[in-house]
Amino acid sequence: MSDLPAVLITGASSGIGATYADRFARRGHDLVIVARDKARLDALAERLRSETGVAIDVIQADLTDGADLAVVEARLRDDDRIGVLVNNAGLSFAGRFEKQAASDIAQLLAVNTTAVLRLAHAVSPRFVETGQGAIINVGSAVSLIPEFGQTVYGATKAFVLYLSQGLAFELGPKGVYVQAVLPAATCTEIWTRAGADRSQLPPMMEVGEMVDAAFVGFDRREGVTIPPLHDASHWDAFQAARHQMLPGFGQTTAAPRYKTAS
Numbered sequence: 075m076s077d078l079p080a081v082l083i084t085g086a087s088s089g090i091g092a093t094y095a096d097r098f099a100r101r102g103h104d105l106v107i108v109a110r111d112k113a114r115l116d117a118l119a120e121r122l123r124s125e126t127g128v129a130i131d132v133i134q135a136d137l138t139d140g141a142d143l144a145v146v147e148a149r150l151r152d153d154d155r156i157g158v159l160v161n162n163a164g165l166s167f168a169g170r171f172e173k174q175a176a177s178d179i180a181q182l183l184a185v186n187t188t189a190v191l192r193l194a195h196a197v198s199p200r201f202v203e204t205g206q207g208a209i210i211n212v213g214s215a216v217s218l219i220p221e222f223g224q225t226v227y228g229a230t231k232a233f234v235l236y237l238s239q240g241l242a243f244e245l246g247p248k249g250v251y252v253q254a255v256l257p258a259a260t261c262t263e264i265w266t267r268a269g270a271d272r273s274q275l276p277p278m279m280e281v282g283e284m285v286d287a288a289f290v291g292f293d294r295r296e297g298v299t300i301p302p303l304h305d306a307s308h309w310d311a312f313q314a315a316r317h318q319m320l321p322g323f324g325q326t327t328a329a330p331r332y333k334t335a336s
């Protein structure tokens with residue numbers, strides 16, 4: 075058993091989550107890996123155990139299912155070896171808002187928002203009590219692009235960004251590190267799962283490139299890590315503009331531009 079904190083990773087059966095599992099295992103962390111596809115989780119666990127020697131537990135869970143979600147929550151609450159949560163599981167779907175099925179939207183919200191929030195909420199009391207721990211939430215650059223045409227998906231990722239920044243503000247002073255990772259298009263199955271034609275997809279970042287960059291941000295204890303953003307001053311300017319607005323919100327009267335009808 076490793077002396078390092080164990081890491082629970084959701085959506086570890088493929089793509090970004092499987093790559094996080096690989097990288098944390100190579101750093102010597104024991105893992106708890108979570109997804110629906112048990113065969114893929116077992117194969118990943120077997121490979122990483124033999125290549126790295128770390129201990130790996132597999133939890134088969136559908137995060138849209140209340141009972142399965144409760145199992146993962148209980149593990150995070152009760153297993154004090156777990157010191158890092160990677161909230162990575164997620165999905166997107168294609169199609170215009172007015173044509174999307176309510177059931178698909180509900181599934182998207184359950185995985186991309188409810189599960190992320192519930193798992194962070196389950197682990198936080200223990201992390202706060204011990205004054206340590208880390209939560210990595212995988213968002214998306216789409217959260218900054220309402221013009222992208224994937225409104226529901228982007229809104230869930232805006233939720234993840236807000237949640238992460240809010241938790242960093244609330245839990246950071248108590249010793250808990252919270253990181254939002256905002257990849258842009260990355261070469262994983264998410265695209266074909268959402269119905270895209272693989273041959274029509276543009277060039278994308280390789281998943282290892284994205285996760286390795288996210289780890290650099292993690293090691294620097296960065297609050298928001300955007301691997302594809304080459305000019306970091308753009309993000310800094312965005313945050314500065316937001317902060318500049320804040321003192322102006324505390325008003326008892328509406329702004330003069332709303333005092334006239336025209």
Ligand SMILES: NC(=O)C1=CN([C@@H]2O[C@H](COP(=O)(O)OP(=O)(O)OC[C@H]3O[C@@H](n4cnc5c(N)ncnc54)[C@H](OP(=O)(O)O)[C@@H]3O)[C@@H](O)[C@H]2O)C=CC1
Pocket residue numbers: 084085086087088089090091108109110111112135136137138162163164165166185212213214215256257258259260261262263264265267
């Ligand atoms: N690839 C990209 O371009 C980008 C991805 N992201 C985000 O990265 C994260 C990982 O996606 P990525 O690796 O690309 O995609 P993949 O489709 O490769 O991986 C998604 C993972 O989520 C799991 N998952 C999906 N639905 C459920 C569910 N109901 N219950 C439990 N697990 C579930 C899948 O496992 P299983 O099917 O076995 O349950 C799988 O392990 C997502 O949050 C995504 O939004 C953000 C920006 C860009």
Ligand SMILES: CC(=O)[C@H](N)C(=O)O
Pocket residue numbers: 165166167213214215216224227257258259260264265268
């Ligand atoms: C739009 C997508 O599905 C993609 N995963 C992304 O977040 O860029």
